[in-house]
Amino acid sequence: MGCDEKRENAGGRLRVQDIPALTQDHCRMRDPAKVERIINEFVFGGPERMQIVSDFDYTITKQRTEDGGAVPSSFGIFNACQSLPENFKAETDKLYHKYRPIEIDPHMPIAEKVQYMIEWWTKSGELTSGFAFDQSEIDQIASKYKHALRDRTHEFFADLQRLDIPTLVFSAGLGNSVVSVLRQANVLHPNVKVVSNFLQFRDGLLDGFQQPMIHTFNKNETVLNETSEYYDLVHTRDHIIVMGDSIGDADMASGVPASSHIMKIGFLFDHVEANMEKYMDTFDIVLVDDQTMDVPRTLLALIEKQHKLSLEAVKQSSL
Ligand SMILES: C[n+]1cn([C@@H]2O[C@H](COP(=O)(O)OP(=O)(O)O)[C@@H](O)[C@H]2O)c2nc(N)[nH]c(=O)c21
Numbered sequence: 599m600g601c602d603e604k605r606e607n608a609g610g611r612l613r614v615q616d617i618p619a620l621t622q623d624h625c626r627m628r629d630p631a632k633v634e635r636i637i638n639e640f641v642f643g644g645p646e647r648m649q650i651v652s653d654f655d656y657t658i659t660k661q662r663t664e665d666g667g668a669v670p671s672s673f674g675i676f677n678a679c680q681s682l683p684e685n686f687k688a689e690t691d692k693l694y695h696k697y698r699p700i701e702i703d704p705h706m707p708i709a710e711k712v713q714y715m716i717e718w719w720t721k722s723g724e725l726t727s728g729f730a731f732d733q734s735e736i737d738q739i740a741s742k743y744k745h746a747l748r749d750r751t752h753e754f755f756a757d758l759q760r761l762d763i764p765t766l767v768f769s770a771g772l773g774n775s776v777v778s779v780l781r782q783a784n785v786l787h788p789n790v791k792v793v794s795n796f797l798q799f800r801d802g803l804l805d806g807f808q809q810p811m812i813h814t815f816n817k818n819e820t821v822l823n824e825t826s827e828y829y830d831l832v833h834t835r836d837h838i839i840v841m842g843d844s845i846g847d848a849d850m851a852s853g854v855p856a857s858s859h860i861m862k863i864g865f866l867f868d869h870v871e872a873n874m875e876k877y878m879d880t881f882d883i884v885l886v887d888d889q890t891m892d893v894p895r896t897l898l899a900l901i902e903k904q905h906k907l908s909l910e911a912v913k914q915s916s917l
């Protein structure tokens with residue numbers, strides 16, 4: 599961990615080159631001066647100004663496991679359930695093959711894609727209707743993947759709970775799977791909120807997904823209802839760590855005030871060479887094949903260390 603950083607320069611500013619976790623080869627930054635500026639804002643502002651917004655699939659779960667076993671996405675966990683109708687898998691696969699290329703098409707404007715994504719999630723919801731289903735099926739499959747979370751995820755969520763930092767897990771996937779994995783991994787603390795698509799039931803049968811629909815292009819803080827409790831909790835917290843594995847995840851904090859300081863951390867694993875340029879342009883810190891929570895934990899450790907010093911100073915001055 600990066601707790602042995604030095605504060606040699608004037609004013610006690612932290613320097614990137616003194617934070618070991620950020621000087622590792624696989625930790626890349628387009629603009630280290632910007633990263634340094636944000637870290638110092640975070641440390642100066644303290645935990646009470648922080649919030650975390652994280653993607654779930656392949657951000658909280660690993661992109662690569664030690665045994666090489668694949669980790670399913672949240673929709674994948676649902677699709678593996680035994681009691682789904684016979685044609686369910688084939689029909690949702692058809693949708694995937696139609697809409698996935700549109701979702702990742704580098705040429706189509708986002709405004710045009712949005713209509714297609716609404717169509718995709720709507721049709722998927724229609725297929726997820728009209729049959730009985732028990733959450734325990736998801737729980738059973740999810741239990742196999744509770745160990746597929748990044749190394750030190752448990753510690754990371756414990757840090758966030760101890761520092762009382764609101765943590766939003768955003769997923770355009772299936773919320774029931776996300777919650778099930780997080781709960782079984784014992785990281786679903788009271789400061790953690792999952793915003794995603796949750797199964798809806800009517801008269802004992804599945805009836806698609808609950809509103810609001812979360813799709814790839816509205817997966818950001820603009821979907822947080824301004825009257826919601828979570829909005830109340832975070833709208834004054836203007837120091838934000840955003841974590842994701844897809845380019846679109848970098849926008850998860852859009853909707854927060856422009857004056858906010860946002861540190862975007864991107865986990866890059868697939869096609870490293872081809873994707874590097876775009877990830878470097880999009881994220882402040884790009885972590886290449888890093889299957890741990892060590893870098894976000896380093897940021898929290900720096901914030902906590904200064905926080906403790908400040909508390910100590912207040913205590914001393916009141917003696
Ligand atoms: C409606 N729908 C969307 N997806 C995919 O699920 C992803 C969920 O999006 P995400 O929450 O950004 O998760 P990620 O970390 O996996 O990117 C989308 O990007 C879609 O590609 C879907 N995948 C499956 N298997 N089945 C579906 O019905 C379905």
Ligand SMILES: [Mg+2]
Binds near residue numbers: 653655656842843
């Ligand atoms: Mg992801």
